[in-house]
Amino acid sequence: MESSIILAAAFPPLSSSSHPVALLTDAAGAARAVRCRVADAERPVMCYAMGEGMFNAEEVFQWESGKSVNAIAAAQGIRVRRRCRPRHPSEGIGADRAVPRNILEQIIWDKEVEVAQRKARAPLQRVRESAEVKKASPTKGLLREHLDPVEIAHAYERNGAACLSILTDEKHFLGSFEDLEAVRNSGVNCPLLCKDFVIDVWQIYYARSKGADAVLLIAAVLPDLDIKYMLRVCTSIGMTALVEVHNERELDRVLKIDGVQLIGINNRSLETFEVDAANTNMLLEKHGDIIRKKRMQVVSESGLFTPDNVAYVQNAGVSAVLVGESLVTQEDPGRAIAGLFGKELVH
Numbered sequence: 259m260e261s262s263i264i265l266a267a268a269f270p271p272l273s274s275s276s277h278p279v280a281l282l283t284d285a286a287g288a289a290r291a292v293r294c295r296v297a298d299a300e301r302p303v304m305c306y307a308m309g310e311g312m313f314n315a316e317e318v319f320q321w322e323s324g325k326s327v328n329a330i331a332a333a334q335g336i337r338v339r340r341r342c343r344p345r346h347p348s349e350g351i352g353a354d355r356a357v358p359r360n361i362l363e364q365i366i367w368d369k370e371v372e373v374a375q376r377k378a379r380a381p382l383q384r385v386r387e388s389a390e391v392k393k394a395s396p397t398k399g400l401l402r403e404h405l406d407p408v409e410i411a412h413a414y415e416r417n418g419a420a421c422l423s424i425l426t427d428e429k430h431f432l433g434s435f436e437d438l439e440a441v442r443n444s445g446v447n448c449p450l451l452c453k454d455f456v457i458d459v460w461q462i463y464y465a466r467s468k469g470a471d472a473v474l475l476i477a478a479v480l481p482d483l484d485i486k487y488m489l490r491v492c493t494s495i496g497m498t499a500l501v502e503v504h505n506e507r508e509l510d511r512v513l514k515i516d517g518v519q520l521i522g523i524n525n526r527s528l529e530t531f532e533v534d535a536a537n538t539n540m541l542l543e544k545h546g547d548i549i550r551k552k553r554m555q556v557v558s559e560s561g562l563f564t565p566d567n568v569a570y571v572q573n574a575g576v577s578a579v580l581v582g583e584s585l586v587t588q589e590d591p592g593r594a595i596a597g598l599f600g601k602e603l604v605h
């Protein structure tokens with residue numbers, strides 16, 4: 259028990275005034291987590307776990323409340339079920355969980371395995387040490403796996419991209435953290451967004467250590483408490499979070515979370531990968547007022563192929579667009595930026 263508390267003290271990213279107030283135990287009585295109260299938070303923030311590594315806030319809540327992670331997520335309308343996460347004893351391994359229900363669920367199940375393996379290879383302490391390096395601002399852009407990431411990043415930057423998005427998911431997008439690191443080390447000045455499926459704070463520290471300035475947090479995957487916790491982690495290491503939504507329910511949830519500055523509206527459903535170019539405008543028509551009042555910035559993501567597409571979402575009030583496919587599939591992806599905006603962006 260004592261060593262658990264020391265471990266918690268050795269990892270105080272939320273606030274220097276954090277102090278452990280309770281030790282949470284699992285059904286077998288083993289120490290699972292330390293609950294910390296953060297002095298400047300409105301409510302106590304739960305975090306940290308012992309043993310194999312760290313748990314996310316939602317998992318700690320799970321042990322406290324007796325509810326399964328999937329039950330908590332489902333109550334928030336999240337349809338993606340988690341598979342490998344430490345389960346509450348009340349949650350059996352149902353036969354229905356043998357087969358993913360859609361593309362996003364498949365990606366997340368693969369991500370759980372990948373993160374567990376990566377975590378074992380690079381323990382948090384080491385990642386965090388190398389994580390306290392750079393600062394940046396919000397980002398956009400995209401890099402496709404079949405092109406030289408460094409070359410294309412420079413082409414984007416030369417042609418006026420405000421930021422660069424680098425996919426790091428290997429299995430489903432053929433991206434990599436090596437790509438991210440190579441671009442960072444190649445001398446680009448643009449901020450870099452690590453584009454991945456974050457399910458664990460470990461990934462945020464890891465992205466930072468590889469040179470990312472921002473990470474994507476997907477509301478279709480992360481329950482509210484995880485988003486809140488991850489936003490605090492981002493702030494504590496000088497990173498920006500782009501919080502992505504696809505539908506009204508997700509946007510409603512995200513608008514209630516303090517500290518979200520950057521919302522991405524994905525025109526593509528990650529469950530089906532279908533694109534509805536009108537999605538950004540539809541959501542902004544309904545919620546634009548509150549977004550403006552809260553001074554949040556909106557990025558329209560995916561499926562933008564023509565200057566008309568871009569003008570359409572710009573009229574809806576977005577401050578940025580995130581474009582991948584329509585640039586990387588053209589012979590000169592850098593010049594394709596000018597084509598998409600109907601003008602040269604180079605100053």
Ligand SMILES: O=P(O)(O)OC[C@@H](O)[C@@H](O)c1c[nH]c2ccccc12
Pocket residue numbers: 400453454455474502524559560561562580581582583584
């Ligand atoms: O290639 P497109 O349609 O221009 O989309 C880019 C980007 O928006 C898309 O890749 C994306 C948006 N959100 C994501 C989440 C994970 C992986 C990828 C994405």
